[in-house]
Amino acid sequence: MQISDNFDSGNIRVIEASDPSNIQLEIKHDNQSDFYQWFHFKLQTDPAENGERPEHVMHIINAGDAAYVEGWEDYQAVASYDRDHWFRVPTTYDGKTLTFTLAPEYDSVYFAYFSPYSYERHQDLVHSAQMSPDCQLQVLGQTLDGRDMSLLKIGQEGEGKKTIWLTARQHPGETMAEWFIEGFIDRLLDEDDGVARALLNKAVFYIVPNMNPDGSVRGHLRTNAVGANLNREWLEPSMERSPEVFLVREKMFETGIDMFLDIHGDEALPVNFLAGCEGVVAYDERHKALEDKFKEILLAITPEFQDDRGYEKDEPGKANPTVGTNWVGNQFKCLAYTVEMPFKDNDLLPDATVGWSDTRSSLLGRDFLTGVYHMVDELR
Amino acid sequence: MQISDNFDSGNIRVIEASDPSNIQLEIKHDNQSDFYQWFHFKLQTDPAENGERPEHVMHIINAGDAAYVEGWEDYQAVASYDRDHWFRVPTTYDGKTLTFTLAPEYDSVYFAYFSPYSYERHQDLVHSAQMSPDCQLQVLGQTLDGRDMSLLKIGQEGEGKKTIWLTARQHPGETMAEWFIEGFIDRLLDEDDGVARALLNKAVFYIVPNMNPDGSVRGHLRTNAVGANLNREWLEPSMERSPEVFLVREKMFETGIDMFLDIHGDEALPVNFLAGCEGVVAYDERHKALEDKFKEILLAITPEFQDDRGYEKDEPGKANPTVGTNWVGNQFKCLAYTVEMPFKDNDLLPDATVGWSDTRSSLLGRDFLTGVYHMVDELR
Amino acid sequence: MQISDNFDSGNIRVIEASDPSNIQLEIKHDNQSDFYQWFHFKLQTDPAENGERPEHVMHIINAGDAAYVEGWEDYQAVASYDRDHWFRVPTTYDGKTLTFTLAPEYDSVYFAYFSPYSYERHQDLVHSAQMSPDCQLQVLGQTLDGRDMSLLKIGQEGEGKKTIWLTARQHPGETMAEWFIEGFIDRLLDEDDGVARALLNKAVFYIVPNMNPDGSVRGHLRTNAVGANLNREWLEPSMERSPEVFLVREKMFETGIDMFLDIHGDEALPVNFLAGCEGVVAYDERHKALEDKFKEILLAITPEFQDDRGYEKDEPGKANPTVGTNWVGNQFKCLAYTVEMPFKDNDLLPDATVGWSDTRSSLLGRDFLTGVYHMVDELR
Amino acid sequence: MQISDNFDSGNIRVIEASDPSNIQLEIKHDNQSDFYQWFHFKLQTDPAENGERPEHVMHIINAGDAAYVEGWEDYQAVASYDRDHWFRVPTTYDGKTLTFTLAPEYDSVYFAYFSPYSYERHQDLVHSAQMSPDCQLQVLGQTLDGRDMSLLKIGQEGEGKKTIWLTARQHPGETMAEWFIEGFIDRLLDEDDGVARALLNKAVFYIVPNMNPDGSVRGHLRTNAVGANLNREWLEPSMERSPEVFLVREKMFETGIDMFLDIHGDEALPVNFLAGCEGVVAYDERHKALEDKFKEILLAITPEFQDDRGYEKDEPGKANPTVGTNWVGNQFKCLAYTVEMPFKDNDLLPDATVGWSDTRSSLLGRDFLTGVYHMVDELR
């Protein structure tokens, strides 16, 4: 039996892996940070002479001190034999240790917190996108590890056009965010899709599919190469600690913003939801009307969305100004939403086999384009 | 130069085809009917020694007596070299003759009134659909030419579930109707799509992708093998003249109906629109409320739909009861709509290259699923 | 239960189909001919209330008088639920009746003598091929039913280049012949394939993927629209009775021929083999040397080929001169082979699930390109 | 303008990149080694206001001291906009500096020594392969960087079966070797392919698609993580310096070997060729007969192979015993060949657009399966 994590976004520490029925593992901290929760590793089994493979029981023994322990409640880990199809495996949490179990059907199996989205796929995404006549790939600068901060500009500027920004994966372990973006971009670049064509007649999109490539490759949950939680850096980012935010903010100042979506995953809640900027100083009735309209259309068009469960609303003026959505909503006085998807399942439409998944995230991204279409005329 | 039409849905009569600059053609009537407008033929060019191909000018000299002459105004014929990608070619109409022109890039080219949808593809569609666990392929009986009347039942019956019917291609030359159905079915059978899954939790679908396979194969515009306009047969269909409607009606009586969409193409109007059953006796406020809600959601979610242009509304009680939508709307007192797509382009979102197309029809079918989802809780 | 055959290449006559355990069927004769053996029909089951489907037992009661009764020995019929994947079903032959049996997994199932190759697919094949810069689609004229005799010319003429002809489906029920051609063409047009590129530097190919489109669509085994066995028409073809051969022969006179392959299926032998023109007057040592070299390379490169079993060799000068391969081999004094594939399985490499199949036929076509490459320098 | 190499197999050092017409670059040495020649980097352009992109001139100023300077003669670098299609760009070498030039059509472009093959793709390759019933994925141990040494065992052991080994990418910059393996495996696992099925009836394959994953990810030309040239380690490998070879050799002792192919690229020669083990002590007539037969079949079946140009033959007994092919050929007294493909083009079948390419390498791998089939009965 061999367990390895030396690949894109791999993260595990083997404590003891001699007995398949009792494999002891730990998740590594993000570099220069206490956060940890993302795991991703490969298990190579030792099949018996007769080809049978025993049940493997994996204990993550430091789960109880992870960043969001409520994330382990009712959570099922994902696994894959072919790195394409990821399925859920039986998982329990006793307040201290996360335990999941599998009698593998093939000799090699990957486990992860959620379907990974590799830096190779990220590069494929932005470079195939640039082949579209409506799309330009820009590089805003470099991360601390020397990776590109890639921005897709989709659509042509023009009189009266709206400016719409999307960012994703500030928290690198929230890979569903980039799956969402992939679906959103695929549809936006589909020259036959009426929603996409109408939107590109009325708006220009600026999309950062991965705000945190260093953290992504390193297998971090929440921070960049030096342990900065990027979604707490928007008030005073610096090239030293948070160039990812600094560079994006500079570009935002240049373009202005009429609508902003920042795509995330939430460890705890088993639903999709939005979190707004109701606590920022600039928030007003117009903000609220736009928010209500956007939520109304999403509720109307997809059962994957709901508005009953979510974060507690901020008191007026009490928003944390270092958060991206708050900073943008306040600075540009525009509709600004954090989109949250589950690591678990969507309880309103549960799927025992895959739970909330890469494909469902992409389809939600696709459906969000419809929502944006519904809003575009009223953004300014 | 050779012109042929002996293939699925082929329809042309060659009057004179010796001079590429003056090709004289006629469209054949539907069998036992005066209707004609659908054309579909293949032109084989004679390239010059140097490989160059002259401009070919095709005159349809009986266009002026076709079923819907307003359909030729601002209409552009479609052509294809590979039978997959269909593009528009320059077309004029002088009140009598429809003329279109192409200097072909390859030696063989197909022309048609709209992207064809063959009986082979139809059989592939219903048989690949039946492989889905949610789908059953039923045969209601045989047409007059001995083809199957195929029905897809999608979803499992259950307490409180709604019954939703879709039919398409009563008028066989309106091939966009089956492209629409293909998009609708593809999404409905997508196990990852939340809209589809939620709908199948709440409804059972009965879908007839092609109401008129005989007319389709024969290259008819509007009627079945014996010249019956099926959409005027719903009051008193017979196995002798309109078994297609007779058999479907029998099944409808068996299942009941909570919502009905009958998919068509309109020769004249360059937009997508709905036509309801406001003129039937049973039409009431509830009908109207459902209609308004459905149109509202479609307007909200896709620029391909509009409600400004369409057919004149029927006076109360003055609906033609032989029309499918009227008959269903009256009989089952349910939301019943004819969906009309253009043969031309959607003027609200014109595409000079392909006009309204097979792909756009499929995408509209896909988007209509969202519309149905929005309605499903209120249908009964 | 419903059985239908009104579709491309459909062929069955229902004698009695009320009891699934005893379905009585007959194969229809080719038009104006006594030949019959090809069958192709669709069975719609009546599932029980509980969804179970009984075993269906189909008896072809006129099998004992079919064209090649030795073809029924050890033969297994093919079936498909999705019209893409065809599998073998248990089949017996008692000297009079062919009986096959299936408890269907889905409600609708097609049965056939071999995987069908439709006229729609044929048109897709030749029209997608013409998009390649190396390929020209020509039409030699029309069949008696008014279909195109399509010829693909692949490669550019040039000093010293060889001329290689392939024809397929003179006998329309031998669909494996067009599957073979599809594989051959796919590889020949692959711009990355070295064998293809080298061949196109040295030869021009003339390929008739379907010599008998009328018989194919009509569901014939062996003849064209008026009952002519095309492979007995090469000495004196006529536009009245065998325009398919007449037109191809005219073109052959125009191009000359250095190598000829005529692709067939054989009802009886469960192997792939070649049949040459050893009995023609012009046959000489050079002929024989070319034949031996070609067989040697095929033996060397694929286990799907063998040379132990085959037709009895013709005595010198005793060949039937009306057969395509004999006529071409004699007329052009060139390597000329009939390629025969089984309807059954390849006994040297049996596959219980699919037997000899569409895919294996295409792969053999692909491998034959290697064989042609090995020969090309010595053909003249 | 920005140039980056922080991605899988990236390798470049920017000396000066302010003026597009004079970009100064260096290739980095392999870690703990003097070897260098592999380069792989991304260039982000600064389009002008009008969208035009200037010609970019890239000088690799340390090319003259690279490992194989004859590799730069007549060499053309490859570039890609979408990371899928790689094309050649104009390149010159003056004995000191390698210069290539491109006016990019899109804003971001990758350049490389040859089409890269990433570790992500490698993992996809071996894990999708393991889903085949004929294939087992084994891990022999770990590299010095902690990556898996993955081995595919294809086929079931059995009486009289031959044992055939393939290894690739001992030299990690020779990415064509893994493209070759991908084609070889794809065909070997194709259940419809007769050659594959016949081979799996007669042999068991052990394939190491990437002998040097550390060097591959690090962007090395020739060595592993600690600078060991693995193809000089076969006599006395160690877990400290060359665990890749050590682990593979252990497994080879366990299985024995009847045929061995070690897949490489050659920097200098613009042809495909084989290099044998004629200089090893155990080499004898039987060895030679097997070699001749193998080369003969390859010559017969593909123009991509030739035997006129290649390495100088070793004198009897003078082979370098540390080379994989020599060690295996001597140890197991079996047919053992190094397969060499060009970095440049195949001069016998030049393709100005792509040169020798990823796709051509895969097709050659596919064709080599035919060669192995021809040999399998005589290997022992």
Ligand SMILES: [Ca+2]
């Ligand atoms: Ca988050």
Ligand SMILES: [Ca+2]
């Ligand atoms: Ca209509």
Ligand SMILES: [Ca+2]
């Ligand atoms: Ca035959």
Ligand SMILES: [Ca+2]
């Ligand atoms: Ca090498």
